[in-house]
Amino acid sequence: MSMKPQPDLFAPPEDVPVPAPASRDDDPLLAKLNPEQRRAVVTTEGPLLVLAGAGSGKTRVITHRIAWLIARQHVPAWQILAMTFTNKAAGEMRERVAHLLGDAAGDIWLGTFHSIGVKMLRQLAGLAGLQPGFSIYDTDDQVRMIGRVMKALNINDDHHKPKSFASFIDRAKNRCLLPGDQRLLDLADSTFDSLALKVYERYEADMRAADAVDFGDLIMRPVQVLAQNPEACQQFARRFRYVLVDEFQDTNHAQFELLKLLTSVHGNLCVVGDDDQSIYSWRGAEVGNILGFPKIFPGAQVIKLERNYRSTANILAASTAVVAHNATRHGKVLWTEAGAGDKIKLHVAASDRDEADWVARQIEQLRGITRLSEIAVFYRTNALSRVLEESMRRFRLPYALIGGQRFYERAEIKDALSWCRLLVNPNDSAGWLRAVVSPKRGIGKVTLDAVNDLAAQRGIAVPEACELMLRGGGTKAHEKLKTFMHLVAKMRDGIETQKAHVVGKMVLEQSGLREALKEDGSLEAEGRLENLDQLLSAMAEHAESAEDPTLRGFLEQVALVADTDKLGDDGEKVSLMTMHSTKGLEYDYAFVVGVEEGLLPHANALGGARGEGVDDEHAVEEERRLFYVAMTRARKRLHLSHSRTRRRFGGEPMPSDPSRFLQQLPPEVVEVDSPGGAWRQTTGWGQTAQAGRSNGFGVRNGAWAQRVGGMPAKAARDEEPVYDRSSDSPYAVGGRVRHKQFGIGKVMESEGQGSEARLTVQFPGVGVKRIVARYVDPA
């Protein structure tokens, strides 16, 4: 291996073996790149930060850089490590590199942080204190385990839910803080924190007993092992001479630590990202990683890619104007040579269903001029997909739901996988607890509580506790448990060598899962059986193509690949997805629906939703970036829409206000289509948004907070929208008033002036009343 023996961590790029410029101009690898892109490709040594704006050819840079390293610098493919954020991105990158390089691409370590983490952990299992067949727990398993811990620690107060502890643990792990870590102890100042610490400690013990790791562990554990074992660290760092990271703005502290360790020998770390597209801070991503990169790697080169190749000038102008409202950003100036193109189409719908139908109708028209695969619809929350799906079906438009409710989270699939996991990992507590009751085999709560208690008492894994218990006396429940344990032991035969689907088939038969569903006979059970068959075909497919065709290999992949989408590659469909899943994708025609207060920005970022507080500005900025990401996916035309009413929780339609972000669009690039009434005039649109008070649309108590009561369905839909933002009167639409009898309510409509104005007020829990203004007080 021809490595530089004593590399300077921050070596200046002068000593790069660069081919002669003359040949470089002709190099087909560089031919299609602009000067900045080229520089990013050929600056191979030392730390490099590429700030790549939306649509600036980021993926192209990464793939060409890899190709450059291999084909021109003669770096062996296996010395390259490329990390992405999603499986989709990883797959796409592999494909594109393969396109440039052919088979050599196969040897690159390319994958998501988490899959790389698993791969490392497999090799480091010994040092990490894990059995080779360790299980990977998803969020669901994690929460269940926490539930057990809470029971064991006698935490039943309803105030603390397993999920909040889970998020505490995740946050700790994202920062590489173990339960005993002094820094964590220092941070814990509330009573919740100290409780959470106890839960965390116990949870870790249980996870270790079960030979299980959670998502956070997949990063944190490798970091710890490498930090504590310099030799192992060196081994990896020497092996991976070039490390590349995509979507760097989404990395968390632990991930950055991993990168530092992996590049500690050579410092050849190239990170690509865009602070304006940071949309995962809720998951621990730290924008500081990208903003502070030059400080952490002082010799780092910084290259900005600011030329946009993707969108029309109008789309670029609109999205740029929106994101410019954010205070905390690096600041790039994107430009394009593309023409203005169509204006942004903004549609105002009367109801969520009308909105969805409008989308469908637009798509019908587009069908004449483009392929369906070039059209996508984006929404903030998965819940919105439902209305859209219905419309798509009604209009007979083929569609593909990306993400959403996941295949591997369905009950029957989780049942089957629990069995599989238990076979591979005898200590898998969560798997055991699920398998033992699916299908029902006469083992109930009392028995399980006993097993759980024993496990907690001894600090051992649940299956082990069961064994222990069986050694004791024999009641009727014991017989059933024994039968179950024997069955498991018998099924365990040969699974290490057999292919995944062979074992899978056996599992479905012997466990009785399939039979139980067959006996059920309901329509629902039929679908579940089909799902199980699908699981088998996924296993078969895995066995054919993956390097580890066994069940263990399959389980590993399944834990990390949540999407069901990769099966349907059959093209001609409209894509439906959340705005978060859009990152890295592009479409000729994009629709962003439900651009409403409470949805985008989401209520959780807004003060009104909970406790009448102030908006969380950071969260609102992230929502704005999310909107920015979604907008910039469009190449030719961007459609935005909001509805005046929306059905939440399947209940009555509630009024819904246009998002504050819409006011931040430059009017000259937007074309409003509002069948229900003029929009531009009534909103005072184009003026700068006001901070402080709600934006004039009367959203401060958040439609979402108003579950009780409910607004009459018809009133909001049939009448002209009144977006009165000119008046500061408490009686203005959206204002809040107090009535002696009815309490506090929200003004829905207002006719007339001053104390004689006739108000339509909605009182939560009471209903809608028409009242003359002098009978109410401002609230």
Add this chain to the structure above:
DNA sequence: AAATCTTCGTTTTTT
């Protein structure tokens, strides 16, 4: 221990 009834939260985003 299983079947049935009741309540409750769900809807932020994902590895």
Add this chain to the structure above:
DNA sequence: ACGAAGATTT
């Protein structure tokens, strides 16, 4: 509205 989780009954 709807499904999951819990409480209650059989």
